Amino acid sequence: MISKTYAPQDIEAKWYKYWLDNKFFASKPNPDKEPYSIVIPPPNVTGVLHMGHMLNNTIQDVLIRKARMEGKEACWVPGTDHASIATEAKVVAMLKERGIEKKDLTRDEFLAYAMEWKDKYGGIILEQLKKLGASCDWDRTRFTMEPSLYQAVIDTFVRLYEKGKIYRGVRMVNWDPQGKTALSDEEVIDKDVQAKLYYITYNVVGEEGSLTIATSRPETIMADSAVCINPNDERYTHLHGKTVMIPLLGRAIPVILDEYVTMDFGTGCLKVTPAHDLNDYELGLKHKLPVIDILDDAGFLNEKAVLFVGQDRFAARRNIVKELEEAGHLVKVEEYKSIVKTSERTGAVIEPKLSLQWFLEMKEISLPALENVMNDNIKLYPPKFKNMYSSWMENVRDWCISRQLWWGQQIPAYYLQDGTVIVAKSKREALRKAQHELQLFALTEEDLTQDPDVLDTWFSSWLWPISVFDGIENPDNEDIKYYYPTNDLVTAPEILFFWVARMIIAGYEWRGELPFRNVYLTGIVRDKLGRKMSKSLGNSPDPLDLIAQYGADGVRTGMLFSSPAGNDLMFDEKLVEQGRNFCNKVWNAYRLVEGWNATDISQPQENSLAIQWLESRLNQTIIDVQEHFVKFRISDALLSIYNLIWDDFCGKYLEMIKPAYEQPIDKATFEATITLFEKLMCLAHPYMPFITEEIWQAISQRGETESICRASYPIAGEVNAQLLGDFDALFTIVTKIRETRNAKQLSPKTALPLSIKTDDKARYQTLEGIIQKLANTETIEYVSDKVEGALSFVVKADEFFINLAGEIDVEAELANAQKELEYNLGFKKSTEAKLANERFVANAKPELVERERQKLADAESKIKALEEMIASLSK
Numbered sequence: 001m002i003s004k005t006y007a008p009q010d011i012e013a014k015w016y017k018y019w020l021d022n023k024f025f026a027s028k029p030n031p032d033k034e035p036y037s038i039v040i041p042p043p044n045v046t047g048v049l050h051m052g053h054m055l056n057n058t059i060q061d062v063l064i065r066k067a068r069m070e071g072k073e074a075c076w077v078p079g080t081d082h083a084s085i086a087t088e089a090k091v092v093a094m095l096k097e098r099g100i101e102k103k104d105l106t107r108d109e110f111l112a113y114a115m116e117w118k119d120k121y122g123g124i125i126l127e128q129l130k131k132l133g134a135s136c137d138w139d140r141t142r143f144t145m146e147p148s149l150y151q152a153v154i155d156t157f158v159r160l161y162e163k164g165k166i167y168r169g170v171r172m173v174n175w176d177p178q179g180k181t182a183l184s185d186e187e188v189i190d191k192d193v194q195a196k197l198y199y200i201t202y203n204v205v206g207e208e209g210s211l212t213i214a215t216s217r218p219e220t221i222m223a224d225s226a227v228c229i230n231p232n233d234e235r236y237t238h239l240h241g242k243t244v245m246i247p248l249l250g251r252a253i254p255v256i257l258d259e260y261v262t263m264d265f266g267t268g269c270l271k272v273t274p275a276h277d278l279n280d281y282e283l284g285l286k287h288k289l290p291v292i293d294i295l296d297d298a299g300f301l302n303e304k305a306v307l308f309v310g311q312d313r314f315a316a317r318r319n320i321v322k323e324l325e326e327a328g329h330l331v332k333v334e335e336y337k338s339i340v341k342t343s344e345r346t347g348a349v350i351e352p353k354l355s356l357q358w359f360l361e362m363k364e365i366s367l368p369a370l371e372n373v374m375n376d377n378i379k380l381y382p383p384k385f386k387n388m389y390s391s392w393m394e395n396v397r398d399w400c401i402s403r404q405l406w407w408g409q410q411i412p413a414y415y416l417q418d419g420t421v422i423v424a425k426s427k428r429e430a431l432r433k434a435q436h437e438l439q440l441f442a443l444t445e446e447d448l449t450q451d452p453d454v455l456d457t458w459f460s461s462w463l464w465p466i467s468v469f470d471g472i473e474n475p476d477n478e479d480i481k482y483y484y485p486t487n488d489l490v491t492a493p494e495i496l497f498f499w500v501a502r503m504i505i506a507g508y509e510w511r512g513e514l515p516f517r518n519v520y521l522t523g524i525v526r527d528k529l530g531r532k533m534s535k536s537l538g539n540s541p542d543p544l545d546l547i548a549q550y551g552a553d554g555v556r557t558g559m560l561f562s563s564p565a566g567n568d569l570m571f572d573e574k575l576v577e578q579g580r581n582f583c584n585k586v587w588n589a590y591r592l593v594e595g596w597n598a599t600d601i602s603q604p605q606e607n608s609l610a611i612q613w614l615e616s617r618l619n620q621t622i623i624d625v626q627e628h629f630v631k632f633r634i635s636d637a638l639l640s641i642y643n644l645i646w647d648d649f650c651g652k653y654l655e656m657i658k659p660a661y662e663q664p665i666d667k668a669t670f671e672a673t674i675t676l677f678e679k680l681m682c683l684a685h686p687y688m689p690f691i692t693e694e695i696w697q698a699i700s701q702r703g704e705t706e707s708i709c710r711a712s713y714p715i716a717g718e719v720n721a722q723l724l725g726d727f728d729a730l731f732t733i734v735t736k737i738r739e740t741r742n743a744k745q746l747s748p749k750t751a752l753p754l755s756i757k758t759d760d761k762a763r764y765q766t767l768e769g770i771i772q773k774l775a776n777t778e779t780i781e782y783v784s785d786k787v788e789g790a791l792s793f794v795v796k797a798d799e800f801f802i803n804l805a806g807e808i809d810v811e812a813e814l815a816n817a818q819k820e821l822e823y824n825l826g827f828k829k830s831t832e833a834k835l836a837n838e839r840f841v842a843n844a845k846p847e848l849v850e851r852e853r854q855k856l857a858d859a860e861s862k863i864k865a866l867e868e869m870i871a872s873l874s875k
Contacts, residue, residue, distance in 0.1 A: 002694065002698050006588075008551025008691070011694045012131075012552055019135070022705050025136060025137050026137050027073055027137050031482075034073065035072065035073045035075070035482050036064070036068075036072035036074045036487050037483040037484070039077045039079075039468055039489070040077060040136065041489075041499070042079045042081040043081065043125045043126075044081050046083055048128065049125055049132075049543045050533070050540060051533050054132065055523075056490055056522050057129055057134050058556045058559055059560070059634055060076065060134075061132070061556075063488055063634075064135055065135055065686035065709065066629070067487075068710065069713035070712075076134075076135060077469075078126055078136035078137070079142035079144070079464075080122055080123070080125070080126065081144050082144045082145040083457055084405050084407050084408040084454060084457045085181065085343075085457070087114065087407050088114070090121075094113070114407045126141065128543070132547065133552050133556065135709070144464075149460065150409055150460075152467040152473060153459060153463065153467075155425060155473065156459075157411065157412055158412055158424065160360060160509075161423045166358060166360050166361070166423075167359055168359070168413075168421065170357075171355070171359065171400070172355075173353055173355050173400050174188050174350045175351045175353035177299030177349075177351055178348035179348065180297045181405055182403060183350070184399055184400050189343070190339045190341060190342075191342050192338075193339070193340045194337060195340070196216065196335060198321060198330065198333055199331035199332045200214075200331065201247065201328075202227060202244040202245060202246065203247075205243040205245055207242075212267045212331055213266075213269045214334075218317060218324065219301070219313055219320050220276045220294065221246055221249070221273075221320070222305045222307055223273045223274075223293065223294045224246055224292075225273065226253050226255070226284075227254075227255050227272065228261050228270045228271075228283065229255060230259055230261040230263045232259070233263045236255075236268065242255045247327060248320070248324065248327060256272070260283060272289060274289055276293075278352050281352070281354070295353070299312060301313065307320070358400070358402040358455075360398060360459075366396050366501075368508035373386065377514060378514050379518050379519070380519050380521065381519065381631075381632040382565050382567075385496060388496065389497075389501065392497050400456070401459050402454075402456070403453060408455055408456075409459070410450060410451070411450075411451040411454065412425055412451075414449065414451070415448070415449045415451070422434055428445065430448055431443060431444070458498055458499060462505065463506050464503060465503055466484065466507065471510070485507070485515055485516055486515060486516045486517075487517055488518045488519075489520065490520045491521065491522070492522055492524070493522075503516075522563070523564070523565075523569050525568070526569065527539040527540075528571075528572055533571065550577065551580060551583060553689070554576050554577075554579035554583050556579065556687060557578075557638060557688060558577070558580075559571075559579075560634060560638050561575055561578060561635065561642075563635050564636075565633070582646065582688075586688075587691065587695075589649065590677060590698070593670075593673055593674065596659065596670055598665050599665075599666070599667065600666075603666045604666070604669075604769065606767075606769035609767070610657050613720075613724065613727045614676055616723055616724050618679060618683075619716045619718065620716075621643075623716045624640045641680075641683055641687065649676070656770055656773065678700070682696070682713060683714050685711075693707065696711065726763060734771060734775045737752060737775040740802055744804065748776060749776070754775075754780050754802060755780070755782070755783045755787050755800070764782075768780050786801065787801035787803055791803075793865075794858075794865045794866075797857065797861040798861075799861075814870060818870060820862075827859050828859040828860065828863060831856045834852055835849075835852055
């Protein structure tokens with residue numbers, strides 16, 4: 001016997017330990033089984049479980065558990081990402097608390113501290129995922145900085161360098177002054193801000209007059225190389241060939257002409273600052289302008305600025321505005337809405353900066369990744385993201401892959417004293433290359449200096465589906481040949497380019513094939529106000545607190561009740577309350593069935609019919625669920641299962657077959673019900689792993705190493721469409737009778753007389769026992785004409801009468817009947833219009849057209865019955 005109330009905290013730890021002890025989640029290549037593999041989007045080692053993780057990993061777990069039950073060799077590979085920028089920031093903060101500065105440490109000393117931090121905190125999120133019920137193969141847990149995955153990144157760099165795809169050069173990059181590192185375009189977050197536009201005058205050299213420019217960054221005027229005007233702008237024809245003086249600084253710069261400048265934007269004059277703006281840099285290259293970089297790596301003004309040297313860029317802005325105003329060069333200041341680029345990791349405002357970095361040439365290497373998503377070899381769910389994907393891939397820019405950090409894979413480039421670069425997998429290999437290829441036989445390893453930078457974190461995680469199976473260093477090993485390509489990837493749209501596109505690129509580059517077949521893009525979890533959940537806003541519940549309060553199954557189902565692919569989930573705690581209520585419903589239903597006393601009495605015909613009906617409903621639901629999964633409608637599949645269990649099984653089936661109070665039930669019905677319950681638990685298990693395991697184990701005596709995890713997923717049998725239709729009519733009849741009883745305030749114990757006018761008496765004769773049980777009616781009569789003075793209703797083309805003999809309010813009934821008649825007349829008119837539309841009839845599916853014709857026939861029958869009822873009541 002299971003306990004009286006469902007207490008998730010009592011069963012979750014028990015069953016998760018049981019699953020781990022028996023290695024139900026473990027996987028190894030099995031040639032007799034179809035492989036099904038998923039790699040986890042590796043969370044940062046700095047991370048803790050948040051609502052987005054909850055949604056993402058629940059979906060992955062649903063997919064992997066279902067595949068496992070379907071007899072596939074299911075493998076879900078977990079792991080974590082070293083997260084260069086975020087982790088280094090955490091370690092630096094930890095060291096500061098200990099009174100240690102990074103600059104006072106050697107690289108090896110710092111990395112020892114970083115590894116200490118990772119060992120202490122890096123596995124927290126994976127342990128939290130276990131609370132959710134994640135069925136990962138934990139023995140396969142990987143980390144992007146572990147030796148073999150580290151080496152895979154180094155091998156990839158060397159290979160791409162030798163193919164001419166990686167180069168080193170001075171380019172304008174996104175610079176994070178707080179992290180003191182370059183960032184790729186995808187690591188930059190645009191933020192809407194209220195900014196100021198400063199209008200500043202530049203005096204023309206050698207004559208009276210000035211021109212006015214508008215800038216949001218007055219502190220960069222010391223880096224100006226020119227002022228640009230459109231050659232077609234008649235306002236400034238007199239300035240062609242002139243020079244102007246930078247205010248305060250007293251340095252002359254030329255006025256240049258270029259149609260790049262928009263005449264009707266701002267003042268039509270553009271200050272050109274090649275060192276601090278990407279577009280200005282391109283303009284500077286075109287006009288051969290000098291590049292004056294006035295900021296150091298931390299965002300402070302250097303000696304080249306001449307003014308405000310040593311000041312932070314924002315402090316310098318405040319000070320220069322004050323001095324410009326005092327000198328009469330500040331015309332006005334305007335407020336305007338702007339977009340500021342910030343670092344994804346540190347939040348610092350990005351500086352465009354010319355820097356010597358390593359880049360991966362992306363145009364050619366990206367082509368297979370574009371082609372195979374656009375032709376649906378790799379499918380995105382929902383497909384609306386294909387447009388965004390193609391836009392990015394068609395305009396892809398070279399990837400800045402170097403980062404000025406210590407935590408990460410150190411770039412395998414070695415420099416000789418004269419600056420010669422040798423790229424090799426190790427210093428020893430670099431020395432061998434120098435000695436044999438450059439004929440520098442006297443060199444030793446001490447003569448080689450390794451590049452201090454590390455590679456972008458994404459340069460390791462783009463290999464993830466390959467490297468977790470050791471497919472870089474050992475491309476023909478058993479795991480990679482069996483599990484790769486993986487099947488499905490579940491991730492967030494915001495890393496579609498960060499990670500997904502790059503994994504596809506790496507898949508075709510390394511293995512000549514796709515890394516996964518389907519990409520399910522989850523939505524963002526938002527609060528009821530539509531705000532993205534975050535700790536800073538304080539609007540995000542702690543997932544572990546939710547699990548403690550509502551149970552893991554309640555949280556899992558609650559999250560998935562309304563989270564279609566690609567659409568944001570407006571989270572409300574009522575969702576997980578609904579999930580918990582669903583668990584309680586299942587629990588109480590099993591307690592009811594478990595408590596019945598089964599004996600060798602004969603099975604009533606109505607019980608046999610009810611069983612046949614539920615079997616057909618179950619089979620239809622299995623078909624629907626499988627179709628939903630094919631289209632990655634994970635939430636729709638859950639709702640189908642939910643409706644089957646809550647409405648059909650608990651709300652209808654159990655009511656039909658349950659014995660009278662303290663009376664026994666026949667064994668045939670009891671055993672059929674237990675079998676159906678077991679199938680329902682298997683159907684629901686991927687969504688609700690804990691409660692379904694507890695009930696599955698209670699249903700029957702199981703072996704010591706048996707689990708619903710390894711039970712067979714239900715397979716659809718025959719669907720009796722006629723029976724389903726008959727029962728739909730039955731439930732409508734019962735509902736109508738109950739509504740009549742409630743409206744007339746009649747006792748549930750009062751048996752009501754029911755007469756049926758139908759051309760298909762046999763249809764209802766088999767259902768009589770169930771109608772009488774559910775609606776409490778007297779013996780059902782069949783009539784050939786309407787029953788005078790009785791209340792009536794129509795189901796399909798058949799008419800039903802409840803003769804309450806003087807107990808009804810005739811005027812009220814007439815008013816209700818008239819209202820219903822008007823509705824049905826309107827419905828009939830709209831249906832006739834649809835069927836009169838030749839385009840609809842010609843193009844719609846035949847079954848849809850037939851359905852509309854049936855609706856019309858039903859409406860006509862109802863109208864006739866209502867007209868007769870009104871005529872009868874009017875006498």
